[in-house]
Amino acid sequence: MDRRSLSLRPATPDLRKAENLWFKDCGLVIRADNVLFRVSGEILASKSPIFRDMLRIPQPVNGETFEGCPVVCLPDDPIDATAFLRAIFDSEFFEPYPAETDFETIHGVLKLSNKYLVDYLRRRALLHLSSRFPTMLDEWLDPTPASWSIDSSLLIPAINLAREVSALWVLPALFYSLCTSTPHHFRSLARGVPFRGDKLTTLSQSDLELFLEGSHAQRECASSMLQFLWFPEHLQGCSTYARCYGARCAERKYREGLLYELGYQPLELWGEAAWRQLPPAICPTCVERMKSNHQLALNSFWDDLPVKYSLPCWEDLEQMKDGALA
Ligand SMILES: [Zn+2]
Structure with missing residues (x-):
């Protein structure tokens, strides 16, 4: 690469050197928008075949330089570029799961x-x-x-x-x-x-x-997630049907009143707290049957979730995930 070439044009006075990504002993400057990174081209090339090919192309004679280093301009968002380059050049910055990170970092990397x-x-x-x-x-x-x-x-x-x-x-x-x-x-x-x-x-x-x-x-689907409260009317093994069914229907009336507010979250409509608050008039046998029926409704909702949003079925999605993470 030609180091006698023109220095970076002064048309962008707000150029700034990236904090933590300016290594004086490295010979490549990467520019994303107005942010400059001075890093090792050789390390980048060893990690990325795209950079390897990019850096193989000889620098044009009048190519841009900055402090004597050739400049490669990327069309990427500088926030993304910062996260990506830090992940490569700072081994503590983006550690594997379950180390904590944030969305900005995941997005860029x-x-x-x-x-x-x-x-x-x-x-x-x-x-x-x-x-x-x-x-x-x-x-x-x-x-x-x-x-x-x-x-x-x-x-x-x-x-x-x-x-x-x-x-x-x-x-x-x-x-x-x-x-x-x-x-x-x-x-x-x-x-x-x-x-x-x-x-x-x-x-x-x-x-x-x-x-x-x-x-x-x-x-x-929200209503069907509560169906276990009233269907089937007579739960197998219950010996106090009239009392249990009456209490279940009263609970249904109360819960359906909440659907306008909570109907967007079928999976969270009924949880541990709701089981604890059930009227004591409902016998333990009915509660057990209701728990099984509620679980069936949860499973059915989850199974159909991808289809609701026109996505491939879970089995295919799992395969894609396994392939990508392997
Ligand atoms: Zn009962």
Whole structure:
């Protein structure tokens, strides 16, 4: 590469050196927007076949330089580039699951490791992403701690990221979560949510259509998740049918009154607290039968969740996940 070439044009006075990613003994400057990173081209090339090919091409004679180093310009967001390059050059920055991380980091590392084919980082980032959006019902209802937390305003960027890197197996749980937050976020669906400053991020047109149809279907299921309260009327083994059924119907009336508010989250409609609050008039035999029937309803809802959002079935999604994380 030619080091006698022109220095970086002064047309961008707000250029800044990246903190923690400016190694004076390295000879390559990477530029993403107005941020400059001085790193080792050889290490980058050893991790990424895309960079290997890119750096093999001789630098043009009048190519840009900065402090004597050739400059490679990337079209990527500097926040993504920072996360990606730190993951490569700082071994403590993005440790494997279950080490804690955050969405900004996962976003940058996953997006760019996918683009520049850094397989080990792609797998690591996918495992972090998947830790919050499981494919199994048990993992949803009784989750192992995820390595990061997510605010509802980040669900749309997370869906877009999953689409971009073909991590379809996280989408059912992501769409489900978006639906549970929809009553408060209809406007943001239409307008987009702020992501990284003032930029608004929206779902793609096709995902918006899938989501609107799927969230309607999700809400339609709410009532069937409570059906165990009144159906079947006579539960096998119960010897106090009239008293039990009367109490079950009273509970149904109360719970159905909550559906307007809670109907978007069928999986959370009934949980441990609700079992504890059941009227004592219902006999233990009925409670056991009701628990089995509620579990069947949960299983059925979860099994159909991908189909509601026009995604492949769980079996296919699991295969994709196994292939990507292997
Ligand atoms: Zn009973």
